[in-house]
Amino acid sequence: MAEHRLFRRRSPPAAAGAFRLLFEAAPEGMALLDPEGRIRMANPALGRLVGPTVALRPGLPAVQLVALPQRQALAARIAAAGMPEAAPLLVVPADSAAPEDTEWALHCEALPALDGDGPALLLRVTDRTPQRRAEARLAGAARLETVGRLAGGIAHDFNNLLAAILGSAEAMRAAGLPAAAAAELGRIEDAAQRGAGLVRQLLAFARQQRLQPRILDLNAAVSGLAPLLRRLLGEGVQLDLALEVPGRCVRVDPAQLDQVILNLAVNAREAMPGGGRLRIATGRAVVLRLEGEGPAGLPPGRYAVLEVSDTGCGIPPETLPRLFEPFFTTRPDKGGTGLGLATVQGIVAQSGGHITVESRPGEGSTFRIHLPRQEAVTAPVAPAPATPLAGSGGGRILLVEDEAPLRRLAALLLQRAGHEVLAAESAEAALGLLADSPPPDALVSDVAMPGQDGLELARDLRSRWPGLPVVLLSGYAESALGHDPEGEGMRFLHKPYAPAELLAALASVLRPASAAAA
Incomplete structure (x- = not known):
């Protein structure tokens, strides 16, 4: 990148020539500054770092390479270049197109005069973005480990409570009940089993639970969850189901599918504080060629499609790329943990599926999930009779x-x-x-x-x-x-x-x- 070089001497001394060769080939960004902090010469690596929005030219004040709030700190560092440097200055680049998590580490030190140009300062710019992302991943992994341990302890106590509920219900059923009371008892047992399923999902998110996928009818799964969804959404939000007939089958853990729909419904309710409409639709799709790029692309195949749409406030464009990041939340003041959508994406991916989102501010959001279609539903396992209880007695x-x-x-x-x-x-x-x-x-x-x-x-x-x-x-x-x-x-x-x-x-x-x- 010859445009980032300044003066070439006709006959540079050997030391100056060697310095310039190393300067040009250095992998980290470098700039030679005059005592006032203006750029004399910059290497190609710095040109790549600053990006196309900053015109890197001779005479440009070096402080213009960084974001406005940090320019004063860089000016002070340049002014103190002759003093021992305690630690690098961490800054954000001035390039508005740079990713939000971009971070540079700057070092500034004094150099002796080079080839009659007078005293100079060497500004070294190191891109800390990969290291910062690695640190964030490690921190996220540590938080996940903590969540996992916490989830395991809570699940143990909660499962003991559910076991007591189910055991007591079975004892009541075995004692004999009128038909109406038996029906109410069945609802208690169903709620306890659903609670057990949600605990399994919590453990699966914390990687402490084996998944239990099976083939199920997608329409039946959505319909079975609808009563709970209506209670969850409240009176201000209308729930509409648009289930394509005939229904399609997918292979997924039933508790995980419940968790996906519940998480999306809760997010939709938060996006409609003044009321609105939540629409859950099912359909099918045939993908003939890869849609999208990389691991996030949707490969060719036959899919059942689940769409969850709301008429809420929508999602800002700057938030969309980070929507599925673990621990990223737009509602930290309301107790948001950033785990909900990360869990949804993980469940869909573990089930061999793909999730996308479309949204515009003020126009609501649509989450579209593609799950590989299955051709048959496994026959349901008949529940074991309550009485008599099978067992090899006498022990x-x-x-x-x-x-x-x-x-x-x-x-x-x-x-x-x-x-x-x-x-x-x-x-x-x-x-x-x-x-x-x-x-x-x-x-x-x-x-x-x-x-x-x-x-x-x-x-x-x-x-x-x-x-x-x-x-x-x-x-x-x-x-x-x-x-x-x-x-x-x-x-x-x-x-x-x-x-x-x-x-x-x-x-x-x-x-x-x-x-x-x-």
């Missing part, structure tokens, strides 16, 4: 659970299935029960307990009675335990569990033991 079961309501409900369930139950509130209490007792036929234990945890208890008991059947229960995700219980021949059951699931898990570990004894 002597050691039940260890520190939550009293869950311990009582699990003991009642196992006794109704024909088992003898030794119930304990801790590992230490369980060892006390077995002090002068024959070995149990199986151990059913919570994992997270005060004192010794369930996994340690199971290992201790197996050291005394090798091959003891074990079922471990936990409100934490299996991946958060730090161990692989199933790799040690133990069955893991995630809370909240249905009564039939606990009996089936227990039966699955008792059968191999019975076969070995035979």
